[in-house]
Amino acid sequence: MKDIKPAILLFIIFTIICGGIYPLLVTGIAQAVFPRQANGSLVTDTNGKVVGSSLIGQPFSDPKYFWPRPSATAEFSYNPAASGGSNAGPTNPAYLRTVGERVKALRDTGVTGPVPADLVQASASGLDPHISPEAALLQIPRVARARGIDREKLHKIVNDSIEDRQFGFIGSPRVNVLVLNLELARL
Amino acid sequence: MNPYELLQTIVFFITLLVLIKPLGSYMARIFQGERTFLSPIMTPCENLVYRISGVNPEDEMGWRRYAGAMLLFNLALFVSLFVMLLTQHLLPLNPQKVPPFTWQLALNTAISFTTNTNWQAYVGEQAVSYFTQMAGLAVHNFVSAATGLVIAIAVIRGFVRRKTSQLGNFWVDLTRCTLYILLPISMIFSLVLVSQGVIQNFSAYRNLPLVQSTSYDKPKLDDKGAPLKDAKGNPVVESVPVKEVQIPMGPVASQEAIKELGTNGGGFFNANSAHPFENPTPLSNFIEILLILLIPGALTYTFGVMVGNTRQGWALLGVMLLILITAFAVLQWAESSGNPLVVKQGIQSINMEGKEVRNGLAGSNLFTVATTGTSCGAVNSMHDSLTPLGGMVPLSLILLGEIIFGGVGSGLYTMLAFAIIAVFVSGLMIGRTPEYLGKKIEVREMWMSILVILTAGVTVLILSGIAMITPTAVASMANPGAHGLSEVLYGLASVSNNNGSAFAGLNANVNFYNLLGSLAMTLGRYVPAIAVLAMAGSLAEKKFIPPSLGTLPTDKAPFALWLTLVILIVGALTFFPALALGPIVEHLMMVS
Structure with missing residues (x-):
């Protein structure tokens, strides 16, 4: 002992x-x-006011903004105080219905063709700040319409906002939704 | 898999392999008491630690005393964390004023972090103070990993030493492991992680305005706190506007580095390594996967150096790599094939539910196999939302007994138990005396190896059986049908093998899982640990038998393949029926 x-x-x-x-x-x-x-990689708007973190997504739903991925956080989407995924299993009927509703909501805005998976399937953290470049490009007609701006111009802004794979090969290309929407506010 | 993902995966494994030899030989020097480049700084600290704690570094221990010291130390870890969790509201560094844990959850959490499991039945950002994170959980991350590592070292000494009962000094091994290996590597990588955006501060959570405000429906409550119902019996809801949100802060990076390096896996936040503040970029993801596999991989080389034949270590590493890469390929295939029930609704055919865009499929899947092949249990995607066969991959890696790299130390000693079984079975088949590394394998070694291998498996199956006939255990399932069974099986496999990841839909904060989980984690950690130390004790007393023509070479490819087969056969015989009822049935339902 x-x-x-x-x-x-x-x-x-x-x-x-x-x-x-x-x-x-x-x-x-x-x-x-x-x-x-x-x-916390905080970002500011044109007036220098802190409006969030570039790493934490926000629940944009207005047609004039680019929309983020679905989020399964408690109480409301993109609640940073309660990170987490849906934990929905692949054959769960309630989950499959939810995905169907999300697809329909996108179709209602005029989206055709295959929908990028990230735009209708919730992220792991519920706070994913990014969407795939395809998911951003697909929203251009809606945002251009809502803002009354030229599609070509918006296309260029989106293209410029695509972050490449790190060092050219690690991870996926992506668009930071909050940063892109703040960029639109500068127009 | 697109070419970028292939390149990323190849670069990853090359990086890992390049690091194994230097770190492995460094660790061998540490445990053989040799000088290293850190000695000028660390030796004075080390000696000071011995002086304060009254440890005589020359003192050698037999297996019983080594195991006893390990258990005493772990008891101190358990008691302190248990008390801390019950009293965190009275302790400093609690800017969010989080309340204490219930005793059941505190018991479960204290055992979980002491046993290197890091099963978490609480939401980190809501339930744990900065003080508990730092002075409790992070400390356990270091020393529970060190505990596993030094047990493995004692077992290696059992093979190396001849005609002695001495296995080294637990206190010295523990101190050197922490000071020379875990602290310096964590220090460097926590700063690299901060550079990528992992936070490190002591600020209170920040309230920040949303660019576009939102709202949510909240059930209205009556005076007694019960939900109000309207005339039709539907709950009455009120719309709550949300103009600003609360963003959590904290000392995350310092914990993140050791959480991966020590194969602990306990996240600062609920979303664990999927949270952008824990794992913000593809590079941070790459580094975190590397940290998970680093020490278990390098330890095979340390083993080779210490037993005097590095090919013995490469053979074990080969087995681990073979199974890990196969598992990755299956998971990558399953997740890129997607979920047909979702795809037919007009969606691109990959499964992104529960994954983060920045990591991509390959970065998510590589993390998943690394964290479940080792006993880490951190997650960067939600395993519950994997496709059925995809989800079977991490589940199977856990059920194989956490040997595919395995936990820090525990992976190697469990793998050595499998190697002994493999030597014994092949000895029976080809009529050779079973010997491994120059030591004769006899009754005692076989008993101990079987105890190591079967403890977790038996625990998983018995507890899953009990769970299926316990209403509260079944009510915790988040998904209906076969997937619910997978959730329970995964959870109990995870605690019994000290992994800590979950099919996280399962509501684990109920007495059934808190209490039985505590028992499973304790058995899964200490029965094998004591058994391998007992085996090391008897091995050390044996004489060395020089290899002869009759000796089965265990440092060559045929043995590695044989060992792989033994591992897969033992795993399949034990768990195939359970897997058939969970993931396999669900897969058939999904495709039909």
Whole structure:
């Protein structure tokens, strides 16, 4: 039983090192070197007001905005205080009905052809800030109509907003919905 | 799979393989007490730790004392976290004023983090204070991983040492593992993660306005708190406008790095590594997958170095890679084929439910096989929403016993138990004396290996049986039919094998899962751990038998293939009936 003392003391020492010194050191360096990222990559509108984080999606539903992916967070879509997915199983009838309703809502805005999966299937976090480039391009006619602006012009803005795969090959190309919508507000 | 995804996957595995040798030999030096480039900084810290805690680093331990020290230390971990969870409202660094856990949930969570499982039956951003995250959960992430790793080292010493009962000093191994391996790597990668956008601060949650405000329907309650109903019996709802939202903050990056590196998997947020603040870019995703596989992979090389033949380590790594890459291919196929019930509604044929756009299919699927092949259990996609055969892939990787890279340390020692079984069975078939790494395999080794392999499997099957006849356990299912069975089976497999991921629709915060889950996690962690230490004790006392013509070479491809077969056959014999009733039935329903 001579190991009881080291068990308790080592536990306390590791709590101080791993639970105190380590996170404080990381916080100190992170705040000094990467302050924007460490504090949530906040974005501002044209007036300099903070309007969200470029990493956290928002529930746009007005036709004049680009729409994000469906979100299954509690209470309301894109609730950052309750991240999570739908956890719907692939044969769940209620889930299949929901997807059908989402497709219909898109068709009602004049969308034809196959619908990009990301636009009708909810993300894992419920906060996905991105949609696929196809999902953005497909919304151009609606947004152009609602804003009364030229489609070609809008097409260029969307194309410019596409983020490529990182280093050209990691991940997927994508469009940040909040950033794109803030871009539209500058028009 | 498009060419970019193929390239990403190939680059990933090359990066992993390139890192295995340097890290593996570094870890061997650490546990053989040699000097390394970190010694000038760390040796004074190390000596100070021994002086304060009264550890004599020269003191060697037999297997019983080594196991006893491990258990005492883990008991201290459990008790402290249990108390912390019950009293977090009284402790500092709680800007959101989160309340204490119930005792059942605190018990489950404390065992979960002590056993390196990180099963989470709570919502991180709503239930846990910064103090608990940092001084509780993050500390457990370090030392539970270190516990697994040093047990594996003691087992390797059992093979290496001759005619001794000594396996090393648990306190020294634990200290060196934490100071020289886990802390420096976590330090570097947490900063890399911050550069990608993972947050690291102590601010209170921020209220930010929405660009376009929204609203939601909330059921109206009467004075007693019961939902109001209208004349037709429908609930009365009121529309609540939402003009601003609350964005959670916290020291995430420091926890994220060790969460992956230590194959812990407990997310800061409910969405775990799918949350953009935990895993914001494709590169952060790439790094997190790498961190999950890094130590378990490198440990095979450490094993090779310590037993004096690195090909022994490569053989085990080959088995792991073979099964992991096959699993990835099956999952990638299933998810890119999509869900026919969704596709026929006019949708592109890939399954994006529960996945994030930035990670793409390959980045999600590689994470999924890495996190379930190891006992990590972090997720960057929701496994519950995978296609049936897709979902069977992570489930099967867990059921194989967490050996495909496996948990930090626990993966290797469980794999060694499988290797012993494989040697024994082949010995029976070809009439050779079973020997592994120059040690004769006898009754005691066989008993212990079987205990290691069967504990989790038996626990899963018995508990799943009990769950199916328990109304509250069944009521926790989120999806109807065969998928509900998959949810329960996955959950119990996850706790019994110390993985921690879930088919997360399952409502796990009920007494049934909290309490039986606690039991399963405890058995799944400590029965195999004690069994392998007992085996190491008996192996260390044996003499070394030099290889002869009659010895089965265990460092060559034929043995690796044989070992793969043994693993797959044991897994299939144990679990095929259960898998047939869950994912396979659901697949047939989906395509018919």
